């Protein structure tokens with residue numbers, strides 16, 4: 001969808017539909033909504049007093065104009081309570097509004113920039129939120145749909161953002177451009193998660209990374225099985241040995257501050273393109289969701305795309321530990337001991353706790369490369385869904401300062417993040433009789449013991465671990481989220497990177 005900005009009066013715009021807004025509880029709308037209401041002889045105020053329009057968040061009301069204004073329809077979009085209004089509301093309501101317009105088979109619509117007026121947002125943020133919400137809300141994964149070609153071809157092609165105030169035009173435009181870059185990144189992450197595992201193999205993930213590197217001038221290195229053997233990545237290789245698909249450790253580098261190599265950030269993603277559980281095989285129910293066990297890696301490749309376009313002053317290394325976890329004839333067995341690249345040995349009690357194994361070698365390698373701040377992103381544990389449900393990702397850290405920045409980025413983008421503790425006591429659960437540690441710590445605090453395992457490989461490097469097992473997929477459509485891959489936490493990673501680049505370490 002094209003998003004264009006024009007200066008003018010939305011009541012005078014000729015389009016199949018225009019979108020104006022209303023806060024909950026407002027009985028006599030002002031601004032653009034008031035102007036349209038007046039032109040419609042008070043139709044909006046009438047519908048409010050009839051109780052048909054309430055202004056509830058995401059509410060859409062369609063009014064036919066019968067020639068009273070150039071546009072043939074008006075959509076009144078509810079923004080909810082004014083004291084709860086923020087950019088997230090813009091994203092959510094525009095996501096719903098755009099899908100509503102598409103359902104009506106409207107191909108071209110105009111809207112005001114919600115929040116840039118009485119909403120009190122700065123125009124750049126308002127523009128960014130509008131673009132992100134609209135594009136993400138309209139996202140569909142249609143690659144394999146051959147039925148209903150007409151409905152599937154139906155698109156809202158053009159959105160005209162109409163702003164009265166000339167002074168806001170250029171910052172709105174900048175925000176819209178930035179919102180598009182960020183939304184497009186989140187959408188490639190969604191695509192990668194939604195692709196079935198017979199397509200989105202480790203090799204295909206490295207192809208996706210190659211495309212990003214070529215289009216945005218990033219350096220790419222793909223480490224294969226033989227390289228990994230030479231590097232001593234026994235933990236990663238143990239997971240990969242049960243599959244015929246070649247594993248890939250994908251490394252993308254963006255150099256935004258070449259004169260300060262220590263001004264860097266490492267984003268390390270779990271890229272299990274299918275997690276059967278291995279020999280500790282998973283039950284059949286919902287196993288298909290495990291095609292998305294590479295969502296962390298997808299968010300890293302996606303964030304690197306946006307970083308390549310937005311060009312922040314910081315060096316960023318994106319890494320994806322990509323392999324299948326299969327129970328093939330040469331698969332690793334429960335009880336096997338593997339030697340990680342760090343030299344630490346691990347007793348593999350459960351082959352389904354594979355994410356931490358591949359990440360342990362990736363994290364160690366990232367440290368060897370001189371990365372000074374690490375964020376790993378992984379669909380790591382089912383236990384995080386028990387702890388937090390689907391409302392936020394879990395986070396654990398060895399560095400509160402970095403943690404606070406990550407949390408802030410999550411909250412700012414609507415990709416919420418909640419911290420869990422890392423008390424030393426949890427480490428006890430990982431003790432092994434035959435190796436330096438076990439790869440599982442039993443049922444209690446399963447997400448935290450997984451993080452404690454990872455912490456062994458980051459040593460004292462500031463590090464945040466994000467467990468996205470509860471947030472990488474959505475079973476419902478709501479706001480700018482649609483069914484399937486959510487793209488989480490691509491936008492938070494981008495926000496974090498920009499924040500580190502502008503506000504320092």
Ligand code: BES
Nearest residue numbers: 350352353354379380381382383440469
């Ligand atoms: N990929 C799974 C975690 C997962 C579960 C992601 C549900 C998304 C939705 C991970 O590799 C796994 O299987 N973890 C095990 C760990 C256990 C064996 C200690 C789990 O959570 O059951």
Ligand code: ZN
Nearest residue numbers: 275352353354
């Ligand atoms: Zn697993």
Ligand code: ZN
Nearest residue numbers: 272275293355
């Ligand atoms: Zn997994």
